[in-house]
Amino acid sequence: MTTLAWPEVPGQKCQARSARRELEDSLKVLITGGTGFLGLMLARRLLLRGELTGRSGKPEPVDSLVLFDAVVPPRRPDGLDSRAEILSGDISDAGLVASLVDRPDISVFHLASMVSYGSELDFDGAMRVNLDGGRRVLEACRHRAEGCRLVFTSSIAAFGGDAMPEVVTDNTKLTPETTYGTTKAICELLVNDYARKGFVDGRTARLPTVVIRPGRPNAAASSWVSGIFREPLNGEECVVPVELTTRVPLAGYRTIIENLVRLHELDGEGLGNDRALNLPGLDVTGQEMIAGLRNAADRGLGPIKVRPDPAITQIYKSWATRSSSERALAMGLARDDNVESIVRAYIEDFLDGPVATE
Amino acid sequence: MTTLAWPEVPGQKCQARSARRELEDSLKVLITGGTGFLGLMLARRLLLRGELTGRSGKPEPVDSLVLFDAVVPPRRPDGLDSRAEILSGDISDAGLVASLVDRPDISVFHLASMVSYGSELDFDGAMRVNLDGGRRVLEACRHRAEGCRLVFTSSIAAFGGDAMPEVVTDNTKLTPETTYGTTKAICELLVNDYARKGFVDGRTARLPTVVIRPGRPNAAASSWVSGIFREPLNGEECVVPVELTTRVPLAGYRTIIENLVRLHELDGEGLGNDRALNLPGLDVTGQEMIAGLRNAADRGLGPIKVRPDPAITQIYKSWATRSSSERALAMGLARDDNVESIVRAYIEDFLDGPVATE
Numbered sequence: 001m002t003t004l005a006w007p008e009v010p011g012q013k014c015q016a017r018s019a020r021r022e023l024e025d026s027l028k029v030l031i032t033g034g035t036g037f038l039g040l041m042l043a044r045r046l047l048l049r050g051e052l053t054g055r056s057g058k059p060e061p062v063d064s065l066v067l068f069d070a071v072v073p074p075r076r077p078d079g080l081d082s083r084a085e086i087l088s089g090d091i092s093d094a095g096l097v098a099s100l101v102d103r104p105d106i107s108v109f110h111l112a113s114m115v116s117y118g119s120e121l122d123f124d125g126a127m128r129v130n131l132d133g134g135r136r137v138l139e140a141c142r143h144r145a146e147g148c149r150l151v152f153t154s155s156i157a158a159f160g161g162d163a164m165p166e167v168v169t170d171n172t173k174l175t176p177e178t179t180y181g182t183t184k185a186i187c188e189l190l191v192n193d194y195a196r197k198g199f200v201d202g203r204t205a206r207l208p209t210v211v212i213r214p215g216r217p218n219a220a221a222s223s224w225v226s227g228i229f230r231e232p233l234n235g236e237e238c239v240v241p242v243e244l245t246t247r248v249p250l251a252g253y254r255t256i257i258e259n260l261v262r263l264h265e266l267d268g269e270g271l272g273n274d275r276a277l278n279l280p281g282l283d284v285t286g287q288e289m290i291a292g293l294r295n296a297a298d299r300g301l302g303p304i305k306v307r308p309d310p311a312i313t314q315i316y317k318s319w320a321t322r323s324s325s326e327r328a329l330a331m332g333l334a335r336d337d338n339v340e341s342i343v344r345a346y347i348e349d350f351l352d353g354p355v356a357t358e
Numbered sequence: 359m360t361t362l363a364w365p366e367v368p369g370q371k372c373q374a375r376s377a378r379r380e381l382e383d384s385l386k387v388l389i390t391g392g393t394g395f396l397g398l399m400l401a402r403r404l405l406l407r408g409e410l411t412g413r414s415g416k417p418e419p420v421d422s423l424v425l426f427d428a429v430v431p432p433r434r435p436d437g438l439d440s441r442a443e444i445l446s447g448d449i450s451d452a453g454l455v456a457s458l459v460d461r462p463d464i465s466v467f468h469l470a471s472m473v474s475y476g477s478e479l480d481f482d483g484a485m486r487v488n489l490d491g492g493r494r495v496l497e498a499c500r501h502r503a504e505g506c507r508l509v510f511t512s513s514i515a516a517f518g519g520d521a522m523p524e525v526v527t528d529n530t531k532l533t534p535e536t537t538y539g540t541t542k543a544i545c546e547l548l549v550n551d552y553a554r555k556g557f558v559d560g561r562t563a564r565l566p567t568v569v570i571r572p573g574r575p576n577a578a579a580s581s582w583v584s585g586i587f588r589e590p591l592n593g594e595e596c597v598v599p600v601e602l603t604t605r606v607p608l609a610g611y612r613t614i615i616e617n618l619v620r621l622h623e624l625d626g627e628g629l630g631n632d633r634a635l636n637l638p639g640l641d642v643t644g645q646e647m648i649a650g651l652r653n654a655a656d657r658g659l660g661p662i663k664v665r666p667d668p669a670i671t672q673i674y675k676s677w678a679t680r681s682s683s684e685r686a687l688a689m690g691l692a693r694d695d696n697v698e699s700i701v702r703a704y705i706e707d708f709l710d711g712p713v714a715t716e
Contacts, residue, residue: 123555127493135485162630163529171521173531175550175632182551186544192533193540197481272520274533 026063027054030100032091032137033112034067035077037213038153041257042109043067044079053265054107054149055201068100069112070129091133094140101140101148108150109260110137116157116315118219119180130183138190142199150202151264152191154184154276156249157222158206159320168320170277170327177318178221188276195275201268208249208281208323210256212346221315225250228289229343232301233351241309244286247321251281251335252342254349259333266331280325280335292339298347384421385412388458390449390495391470392425393435395571396511399615400467401425402437411623412465412507413559426458427470428487449491452498459498459506466508467618468495474515474673476577477538488541496548500557508560509622510549512542512634514607515580516564517678526678528635528685535676536579546634553633559626566607566639566681568614570704579673583608586647587701590659591709599667602644605679609639609693610700612707617691624689638683638693650697656705 029046033039043065046052051059065084072088080086089096091112101108112133119126134152141148159168161175174185191202213226224240225248231238251259259279268275284292290304329335336342387404391397401423404410409417423442430446438444447454449470459466470491477484492510499506517526519533532543542564549560571584582598583606589596609617617637626633642650648662687693694700 161632163632171531173529174547176547177554177631179551179555182547185547189532189534189540189543189547193537196535197537273535274519274521 026061026105027052028064028066028103028106029062029109030066030068030106031109031111032068032133033110035069035071035073035086036111037215038210038253038256038260039067039069039109039111040077040079041253042111042260043084045257045261047079047081047083049261052107052261054105055147056105057267060105066100092128092136094136097133097136098140098144101144104145104148106141106145106148107264108137108141108148109264110134110150110152112137113153113184114180115218115220116155116178116180117221117223117312119183120178120221120311120315121219123179126179126183130180131186134183134187134190138194138200138202142194147198147201149264149268150191150200151260152187152202152204153260154188154204154206155181156206156208156278156281156320156323157181158184158188159323160318164320167322167324168278169324170274178315192273192275195268196273202275203263203266203268203271204276205260205263206276206278207256208251208279210253211250211342212350213253214346214350221312222248224312225289228286228304229293229346232293232304233297233299233343233347234302235300236302238302238304240286240304240306241312242286242306242316243308243313244290244306246316247283247285248316249281249283249320249323250289250342251279252345254345255280255334255336259328262331262333263328270331271327277327277331277333278323278325280328280333281323282336282339283322284339289339293343296340296343296347384419384463385410386422386424386461386464387420387467388424388426388464389467389469390426390491391468393427393429393431393444394469395573396568396611396614396618397425397427397467397469398435398437399611400469400618401442403615403619405437405439405441407619410465410619412463413505414463415625418463424458450486450494452494455491455494456498456502459502462503462506464499464503464506465622466495466499466506467622468492468508468510470495471511471542472538473576473578474513474536474538475579475581475670477541478536478579478669478673479577481537484537484541488538489544492541492545492548496552496558496560500552505556505559507622507626508549508558509618510545510560510562511618512546512562512564513539514564514566514636514639514678514681515539516542516546517681518676522678525680525682526636527682528632536673550631550633553626554631560633561621561624561626561629562634563618563621564634564636565614566609566637568611569608569700570708571611572704572708579670580606582670583647586644586662587651587704590651590662591655591657591701591705592660593658594660596660596662598644598662598664599670600644600664600674601666601671602648602664604674605641605643606647606674607639607641607678607681608647608700609637610703612703613638613692613694617686620689620691621686628689629685635685635689635691636681636683638686638691639681640694640697641680642697647697651701654698654701654705 160177194200217223516539518535552558575581
């Protein structure tokens with residue numbers, strides 16, 4: 001066997017070796033749905049934090065952060081530095097998704113999803129994005145970064161049905177009555193089996209409704225739960241599409257982001273074979289949301305009107321109104337103090353603070 | 359607008375009309391996994407019966423019966439007449455599966471599946487056959503026979519996990535610990551959502567272990583539950599791969615076939631949005647199986663030996679040992695009397711009777 005002779009540059013070999021060691025001791029993070037509200041929040045948090053505990057079980061610097069989403073935003077969002085790269089494409093494209101998982105030392109947050117009401121209107125789209133997309137991400141991890149950590153965001157909208165108990169627990173059967181919930185429940189099952197087989201060290205966070213999302217309403221049936229705070233704080237009118245007696249488990253985005261990171265960092269073995277858990281939430285009615293808003297608001301508020309929408313009301317009838325989170329709390333995940341603290345955080349972050357509204 | 363002039367043959371128009379009416383008042387039945395044990399049993403039962411209540415809500419003659427399977431058996435099985443056609447192919451081939459659903463007046467029994475232990479050895483095969491195959495069948499029905507009745511055979515192997523209660527009920531959460539169970543649980547969710555959307559009038563039967571299968575052992579982890587009866591009745595030795603204290607919910611094939619037909623014929627609305635139910639079974643230990651065999655056997659029995667296999671034992675540790683079937687019993691589905699009646703039926707059908715062993 002012959003060896004090719006390369007001109008040796010003093011110090012180069014040493015530099016290469018040191019670069020390799022640095023790589024081995026650092027992490028790439030892939031966030032699908034990365035330019036959505038939660039994806040960007042999570043990205044900023046990870047960049048600020050600088051490190052994450054992944055498969056090695058110890059904190060490692062994040063040297064690369066890929067935000068993958070269906071579309072690239074028109075301008076680069078604030079709060080991202082040179083470590084962050086935004087890539088766009090179809091999450092049901094197996095080759096493309098595989099190309100995102102290009103090294104074994106990767107950690108994945110799989111947030112990409114069509115939302116609830118949108119899925120109800122576009123069954124095939126929901127199957128393609130939520131179900132096929134989920135499978136593509138799991139397969140890419142399995143084949144290109146076997147055993148890597150992955151956090152999947154499911155939803156308490158995966159609960160539903162006539163037999164649903166008053167309080168949904170970690171052990172409540174998932175009998176969703178939306179296509180959105182169905183695809184989430186299916187991906188939970190897949191994450192469990194991929195974890196059991198050792199393909200991916202997956203964990204599923206079943207999210208309550210996340211508030212307060214800045215910007216405009218979206219196609220989620222739960223969009224109003226942000227609007228009921230956001231529009232009045234902006235001095236605008238809010239129209240609520242369900243009765244104010246409707247009770248909703250919700251959580252502030254700061255707590256959600258914190259819990260996604262904590263769930264990623266804990267030892268997966270401790271989760272057992274059911275890798276899914278309800279994230280802690282507050283179970284509050286529309287009336288209680290308004291009361292909390294009034295207590296916490298430091299400004300005049302726009303009016304709140306109730307105009308029930310039959311389709312949204314129907315979806316809410318099938319959804320859980322109270323959730324418990326024994327497993328998450330036992331594993332040290334966080335819970336919001338109250339509605340007021342959620343409102344104050346939003347005012348700080350989006351109305352008074354340095355982060356631009358979207 | 360001009361009308362093409364066709365030579366009129368006396369009586370032809372009338373004949374065509376009558377043929378059309380006959381077609382409208384009759385059913386095609388598609389059985390996937392049709393040349394497997396249950397598929398063939400079901401086919402013979404439907405041919406003998408001659409009619410089935412499908413989407414019209416009243417009994418209609420079965421004019422065509424397609425048994426679709428991965429391979430065509432080397433010789434045409436007994437008990438099939440000219441109404442029955444055997445077709446083979448890959449159930450994950452969307453075009454092929456669509457071609458099987460070639461008329462709206464169709465009823466489907468979707469039994470095709472890789473078995474439990476086989477799925478554990480071949481993850482990708484299980485995903486392709488059980489998950490993709492299930493989706494192909496549902497899509498074919500949705501687009502070519504929207505709202506047709508479909509019975510899907512799930513399994514109590516879809517239950518599992520540390521949090522599983524002593525008795526699994528219709529409302530127990532599905533946390534399978536096998537890939538087989540995972541694919542079954544996923545297809546249950548899909549059947550529910552296709553039914554909710556009105557795409558397919560689906561129903562899911564969660565089968566206990568079906569006994570006594572004739573022939574040779576197969577790659578199901580539950581294969582021994584037939585072998586413990588079959589081999590001794592044939593004067594052969596049976597090696598049981600789990601301890602005899604292992605308790606298994608089981609049902610005789612006659613009862614299973616009867617229940618699949620009843621489940622198909624009942625009004626789907628009565629099932630509500632969760633279209634899946636546990637089929638009734640008997641929860642018996644290996645020891646109780648042997649006692650029942652001895653009580654019912656009319657001949658000398660081969661020896662039964664116990665030689666625990668770690669892989670099979672592991673799978674059984676994750677499976678349900680007792681199941682309840684409130685919904686099925688309330689809807690008029692049948693339950694076996696006891697182990698003895700199952701053994702006697704097998705002797706009648708396969709050892710003394712006119713049906714050839716396979």
